[in-house]
Amino acid sequence: MFPVYEEKKENLHLHSRIARHESPHLHNSVEFIYLTEGCLELGMGQELFHMEEGDFAVLFPEVIHHCQVFSGENNKACYLWAQPILCGQFASVMQKYCPKNPVIKKPQVHRDIVNAIRCLKLDKKEQNPNLVVEQAYVQILLARSIPAFNLQEKSSVESNDIIYQTVSYIAKHFKEEMSLEKMARDMGVSKFTLSRVFSGTFHRNFNQYLNEQRLNYVCVHLECTDKSITDISMDAGFESQRTFNRVFRERYKMTPREYRNLYREKFVLQNEII
CATH class of the missing domain: 1.10.10.60 (Homeodomain-like)
Known part of the structure; x- marks a missing residue:
């Protein structure tokens, strides 16, 4: 079965919802996942990465990934998709590379990441989108997460x-x-x-x-x-x-x-x- 290609039309999408199974797919946006409750298995390439409450993951654009939920408990996450136009200088890095392990464990998640997600959720709730503000927060997420990754060329991910x-x-x-x-x-x-x-x-x-x-x-x-x-x-x-x-x-x-x-x-x- 071919993975699904999801094209995000808007610059920024943000949803808080129950974590669920998602079949292999890829898209033109960078995807952030902040797990707020329970656990989740995040698949990228041929690997499966475990996420627990408080963990944060970044999926670079054009990388096939999927999600699996094996726990019967409540599993909830905040999902955020940002177009390359919001990523500034980080877009060129994400075009060629991807993390070997896309998950940052809770103790290593910088507080600026949590604050940026909270502020973006507030802006969405107030229905007050602002391109400049969105760019600032998305680039904070990337600036605080990319240094924590061991990057590899996308072409080296075996598939x-x-x-x-x-x-x-x-x-x-x-x-x-x-x-x-x-x-x-x-x-x-x-x-x-x-x-x-x-x-x-x-x-x-x-x-x-x-x-x-x-x-x-x-x-x-x-x-x-x-x-x-x-x-x-x-x-x-x-x-x-x-x-x-x-x-x-x-x-x-x-x-x-x-x-x-x-x-x-x-x-x-x-x-x-x-």
Whole structure:
């Protein structure tokens, strides 16, 4: 059975609910799980990781994972999904790497993590979403959790699943000149099989998926560096400035320069608020 690809439409999702079985899936967001009651088994790759009350886990984007609940007691958790746009400079790390063990045990969970989750839950309850505030709290979660992990390349997580291999291959090669035919040849599958994976699982074609990964890289560097937009787009693998401008505008409804200026205005505002 193929894992399910879940595309999160909003920048931030947050739910507190009973922990339950979840079949293998992956998504374009980073997922945080804070277990508030009971226990949970979190599967990533070929491994199963035990979680108990107070433990905190981070699942990087495009990593196949699943959940199992074997205990009959009450098992509750807070689940939070954040799009790459909220992750700032951490997005480039999560694009290529993932934790060997995604679980941080309760004694090692930094108090800032608990406070950030509490504040995000309060904002959601008050129905007062704010992109700048969401970015700040999500980046606190990442800043306090990533140093606790032993990171590995996504491609090193053993799996014979064609979907995971597809995700890993593009994460490793998206900066290079790529084609569906070359990718299929390198993976040892037919281009028709690979095409069905993109259309049937990711609900987009090869070029659309590839461009999305390149745009994630572009946005991180627009936000966090002073490199020229042309250099950033070329580093990301876009060979044509015209193609880059078109796909960027289609996704973000603005030009790359407008995006960079808007982010910097919000950054200044955030600092003034703090």
